[in-house]
Amino acid sequence: MHGYQGAAICLDALRRMRFLPADAERIAQAGRSHWEVENRLHWCLDVQFNDDQSRERTGFAANNLAIIRHIVIDLVHLNTSRKASIKTKRLLAASSDQFRAEQRGFTA
Numbered sequence: 001m002h003g004y005q006g007a008a009i010c011l012d013a014l015r016r017m018r019f020l021p022a023d024a025e026r027i028a029q030a031g032r033s034h035w036e037v038e039n040r041l042h043w044c045l046d047v048q049f050n051d052d053q054s055r056e057r058t059g060f061a062a063n064n065l066a067i068i069r070h071i072v073i074d075l076v077h078l079n080t081s082r083k084a085s086i087k088t089k090r091l092l093a094a095s096s097d098q099f100r101a102e103q104r105g106f107t108a
Helices: 003-018 024-049 061-078 086-095 097-104
Strands: none
Touching: 024 061, 024 086, 061 086, 061 097, 086 097
8 A cells, every 4th residue: 555545545444443441452453453464465565566666656557566466465365276475376377378367366
């Protein structure tokens, strides 16, 4: 998430936590689970896609590429046909028609 959109999601999570019963452990757990998801996604985008170094800043390019990156991450995570790293699965998808077909649920 970039800029305002990411901030809006964080504010939404804080608003929802505000209405939880006054149980410190439950509120802390809700906060930790929210940040766990955020950190896992952002780490993956930064490390696997070098997202922080992306030079797309104007127009719709940055948003469009972010959507594509999220779709790719989802596809890689959903594919359990092979045990491999995200990097390896991306390389396989770029070079193997059979793996791309597997990735989309087709048989080659």
